[in-house]
Amino acid sequence: IYTLSLHxxxxxxDTVFSVTAANRAGAKQLVSHLVxxxxxxxxFLAGSVAWPMIEQRHAGYRDGLRAARIPRDRELERFEGSWxxxxxxxxVESLLSLGDPPTAFVCANDLLALGAIHExxxxxxxxxxxxxxxxxxxFEFSAFIDPPLTTVRIPGYEMGLIAAERLIxxxxxxxxxxxxxxxxxx
Numbered sequence: 127i128y129t130l131s132l133h134x135x136x137x138x139x140d141t142v143f144s145v146t147a148a149n150r151a152g153a154k155q156l157v158s159h160l161v162x163x164x165x166x167x168x169x170f171l172a173g174s175v176a177w178p179m180i181e182q183r184h185a186g187y188r189d190g191l192r193a194a195r196i197p198r199d200r201e202l203e204r205f206e207g208s209w210x211x212x213x214x215x216x217x218v219e220s221l222l223s224l225g226d227p228p229t230a231f232v233c234a235n236d237l238l239a240l241g242a243i244h245e246x247x248x249x250x251x252x253x254x255x256x257x258x259x260x261x262x263x264x265f266e267f268s269a270f271i272d273p274p275l276t277t278v279r280i281p282g283y284e285m286g287l288i289a290a291e292r293l294i295x296x297x298x299x300x301x302x303x304x305x306x307x308x309x310x311x312x
Contacts, residue, residue, distance in 0.1 A: 157190025172234035214241025
C-alpha cells in the first residue's frame with residue numbers, strides 16, 4: 127500500500143481553498159512499481175465521468191510512463207462507463223482483445239481494480255503472475271482480495287481534519303489560505 131501525502135491545492139477562487147491528496151504522485155508511484163516488475167504495456171482504466179482527482183491520477187500515469195521512457199499509447203487508456211465493478215471487467219475485456227494487450231492495469235479506483243481482477247480470473251489469467259492490477263483509494267476490501275490489492279491510500283480522515291481546522295480558523299478570523307502544509311501518513 128502506498129500512502130499519499132496531503133497538500134493544499136491552489137485556491138479555486140479568492141475565497142475557496144481545498145485540501146487534497148497528492149493523486150498525481152501516487153499514480154506515478156504505481157507506474158514505477160509496475161515498471162520495476164518488468165511491465166511495459168501498462169493500461170489506465172477510469173470511468174467516463176470527469177473528476178479533477180482522476181485527471182491528476184491520469185497525469186501521474188503519463189508522468190510515470192515518461193519517467194520510464196515508455197511511449198504513451200492512447201489505445202491503452204480507457205475512460206468509459208461508471209465507477210463500479212462491472213466497468214472494470216468491461217474495460218479489461220476490451221483491452222485484452224488488442225493484438226498486443228497490456229500486461230498491467232492502473233485502475234483509477236479499487237472498484238475498477240476488483241472488476242478487472244474478476245474478469246481476468248474468469249478468463250483463466252493469473253493475477254499477478256500473468257497480469258498485474260493496481261488500484262487507488264485503499265478501500266477496506268482491498269486487503270481481502272487474494273492476493274491483497276496493491277493500492278494507494280487516500281488519507282481521507284486527515285484531509286477532513288485539516289479542512290475542518292482551516293474552516294474553523296477562517297471563521298474565527300484567521301487566515302485560511304494555503305500554508306504549503308504537507309504530511310505523509312504511513
